[in-house]
Amino acid sequence: MGARFRGLPGSIAAFLGILGLPCVIIVVLGTLYSRYGNLPEVGGGLLAVSAAASGMILAMAGKIATPLLQRRPLESAPVIIAVFVAVALLRFPLPWVLLVAAPVSVGIGFWRRP
Amino acid sequence: MKGSGALGALAINFLILSLLAFGGANAIIPEMQRQAVEVQHWMTATQFAALFAIAQAAPGPNVMVVTLVGWQIAGVLGAVVATAAMMGPSWVLTFTVFRAWDKFKYQPWCMAIQNGLAPVTVGLVASSAFLLARDADRDAIAFGLTAATAALAYWTRINPLWAFGVAAILGVAGFS
Numbered sequence: 001m002g003a004r005f006r007g008l009p010g011s012i013a014a015f016l017g018i019l020g021l022p023c024v025i026i027v028v029l030g031t032l033y034s035r036y037g038n039l040p041e042v043g044g045g046l047l048a049v050s051a052a053a054s055g056m057i058l059a060m061a062g063k064i065a066t067p068l069l070q071r072r073p074l075e076s077a078p079v080i081i082a083v084f085v086a087v088a089l090l091r092f093p094l095p096w097v098l099l100v101a102a103p104v105s106v107g108i109g110f111w112r113r114p
Numbered sequence: 115m116k117g118s119g120a121l122g123a124l125a126i127n128f129l130i131l132s133l134l135a136f137g138g139a140n141a142i143i144p145e146m147q148r149q150a151v152e153v154q155h156w157m158t159a160t161q162f163a164a165l166f167a168i169a170q171a172a173p174g175p176n177v178m179v180v181t182l183v184g185w186q187i188a189g190v191l192g193a194v195v196a197t198a199a200m201m202g203p204s205w206v207l208t209f210t211v212f213r214a215w216d217k218f219k220y221q222p223w224c225m226a227i228q229n230g231l232a233p234v235t236v237g238l239v240a241s242s243a244f245l246l247a248r249d250a251d252r253d254a255i256a257f258g259l260t261a262a263t264a265a266l267a268y269w270t271r272i273n274p275l276w277a278f279g280v281a282a283i284l285g286v287a288g289f290s
Contacts, residue, residue: 022174023181027193029168030185037164041286047160048285049278050167051256054246055263056274057140061239063268068232076233083237087144088244091152094134094145098234106230113226 075112079105120188121195123154128180128199135204139177141235143242146183156187159249166246171278177201255284 036042068076083101086092127149131142143166150156157165165186169179177200184196218224243264251257263277 022172022178023193023197026169026172026174026178026181027185027190029172030165030182030193033164033168034186037161041288043160043164044288045282045285046164046167047250047252048256048259048281049171050163050246050250051259052263052274052277052281053167053170054243054250055260055265055277056170056267057143057239057246058243058260058264059267059274060140061236061243062264064232064239065236068236072229076236079233080237080240083234084240084244087238088241091144091148093148094142094238095130098134101234101237102231105234106227109230110223110226113222 072109072112075108079108120156121192124184124187124192124196125199127154128184128196129203131180132200132203135177135200138235138239139175139179140242141238143179144238144245146179147245150183150187156183161186163246163249167250167278171275171282259284 033042033046037046065076065080068080079101083097086097086101087094127146131145131149134145135142147159147162151159151162162183165182166179169176169182172178180200181193181197185193188195215224247257247260251260259277259281263274263281266272266277267274
């Protein structure tokens with residue numbers, strides 16, 4: 001975005017503007033965690049937030065998947081399932097999964113183009 | 115696991131992740147978790163889940179979990195190295211490639227690449243959700259929190275931070 005409006009300096013400014021304050025906040029929170037993370041209340045609270053956050057990510061996957069599955073179910077569903085099995089269940093390293101899945105998926109899309 | 119060896123491993127790990135992050139920060143959570151917990155043994159799965167929760171609940175981009183992981187492993191220097199390694203390549207790539215991408219965006223081969231990568235991203239983001247839920251959902255209440263937040267975020271426009279707040283209160287109170 002920054003690059004679009006002001007070239008290189010704009011891009012650097014946008015980068016620091018987006019990351020500067022959050023970086024400070026996150027390091028403060030991290031310090032608090034390493035000091036108080038062993039307390040059962042803190043650990044329990046964070047684990048519960050983590051449970052909620054995983055739900056949010058699941059919804060995100062659902063939102064990206066819905067239009068894909070509606071428009072091109074035969075092309076997208078096998079790729080989604082294969083990547084999920086390889087990464088989530090078999091825990092294959094990501095570089096290898098991508099090296100196979102990305103060209104195959106692009107190939108399927110190109111071969112069965114609408 | 116502190117020292118220059120850890121810093122080097124951090125830099126290499128996040129440089130590689132950075133180049134794989136075309137699907138966004140949530141697409142590389144599985145690999146980040148695999149490296150930090152299973153390969154390098156930098157932390158336990160529970161610690162990773164906690165750091166992830168902090169990064170999600172805090173303001174700023176989700177990719178800040180990288181800063182936290184680096185900080186946890188090697189202090190301030192670790193945070194800087196991990197963040198720079200993660201952001202640097204994708205930042206350079208964005209700056210140099212986006213003009214070309216803008217120009218070719220509507221070319222058939224370019225659309226084919228975008229369409230082909232979308233289902234891969236879905237598989238990766240779904241894997242993130244699964245792996246994090248596996249580590250966080252120790253009981254029925256936590257599982258309910260995951261399901262309720264997913265439903266809330268999918269079907270409503272309510273800010274998920276409210277769900278995080280409710281979850282935090284329940285968790286601190288010892289219910290989950």
